[in-house]
Amino acid sequence: MHQLFQNTLEDSVTISLGCLNISEQGKKYVNECLASNRLSRGKFTTKFEQDFAELHGCKHGIFCNSGTSALQIALAALKERHAYADGDEVLVPAITFIATSNVVLQNNLKPVFVDVDPVTFNMDPWEIAKHITNRTRAIIPVHLFGLPSDMQLIMRVARKHRLQVIEDSCETMFARDALGNPAGSYGDMACFSTYVAHLIVGGVRGLVITNNPVYDEMCRSL
Numbered sequence: 001m002h003q004l005f006q007n008t009l010e011d012s013v014t015i016s017l018g019c020l021n022i023s024e025q026g027k028k029y030v031n032e033c034l035a036s037n038r039l040s041r042g043k044f045t046t047k048f049e050q051d052f053a054e055l056h057g058c059k060h061g062i063f064c065n066s067g068t069s070a071l072q073i074a075l076a077a078l079k080e081r082h083a084y085a086d087g088d089e090v091l092v093p094a095i096t097f098i099a100t101s102n103v104v105l106q107n108n109l110k111p112v113f114v115d116v117d118p119v120t121f122n123m124d125p126w127e128i129a130k131h132i133t134n135r136t137r138a139i140i141p142v143h144l145f146g147l148p149s150d151m152q153l154i155m156r157v158a159r160k161h162r163l164q165v166i167e168d169s170c171e172t173m174f175a176r177d178a179l180g181n182p183a184g185s186y187g188d189m190a191c192f193s194t195y196v197a198h199l200i201v202g203g204v205r206g207l208v209i210t211n212n213p214v215y216d217e218m219c220r221s222l
Contacts, residue, residue: 057185067193125153
C-alpha cells in the first residue's frame with residue numbers, strides 16, 4: 001500500500017490555476033512606454049479602449065483601475081443620469097463575486113438578490129419579475145465563468161419595466177451567445193476585469209464599455 005501511494009505521488013500531475021506568458025512584443029511595448037516617460041493615459045491606453053470595446057460590439061471604452069471600480073462608476077453614472085434616490089433597488093444575482101453587490105451599497109442603493117439558474121449559475125431571467133418593486137431601478141446580470149447570461153430574456157424584462165442594465169462581464173471576455181452577439185453588447189454598459197486571474201492581464205485594471213456617448217463622458221469624468 002505504501003509503495004502504491006508513493007507511485008501515485010510520483011505520477012501525479014500538477015494543474016495550475018494560471019500562467020504568465022509575456023511575449024517579446026509585449027516587452028517591446030512596455031519598454032516603449034518607459035522610454036516615453038509617460039505612464040498615465042497615452043496611445044496604448046487609447047488603442048486598448050477602442051479595440052476592446054469594438055471586439056465586444058460597443059463604440060466607447062473607459063479603462064479603470066479595476067473591474068470593481070468599473071462597476072462602481074458605471075452604476076454611479078446611471079444613478080446621476082436617471083436620478084436614482086438613495087435606497088433605490090438594484091437586482092443582482094445571488095451567486096457572484098462580492099463586488100457586484102458591494103458597488104450597489106457604495107452608491108447608497110440596495111442590492112436585491114435574484115436566484116440563479118442551477119445549470120449555468122447565472123441570473124435566472126424567470127426569477128427577475130418577482131423581485132421588481134416601485135423602487136427597482138437597474139439590473140446587473142453577471143456572465144459567470146466565461147458563460148454569457150440569457151441577455152435576450154433579461155433585456156425583455158428590463159425594457160418592459162424601464163430598467164437600466166449593467167452587464168458584469170468581469171469573468172467573461174470575447175464570448176458570444178447563441179445568436180452570435182458578444183457579452184457586453186446588450187446593456188447600457190458592461191464592465192470587464194483584467195485582474196491577474198482573468199483572460200487579459202493588466203496587473204489589476206478594468207474597463208467600462210458602452211454605445212452611449214453620454215455614459216462614456218460621465219464614466220470618464222468619474
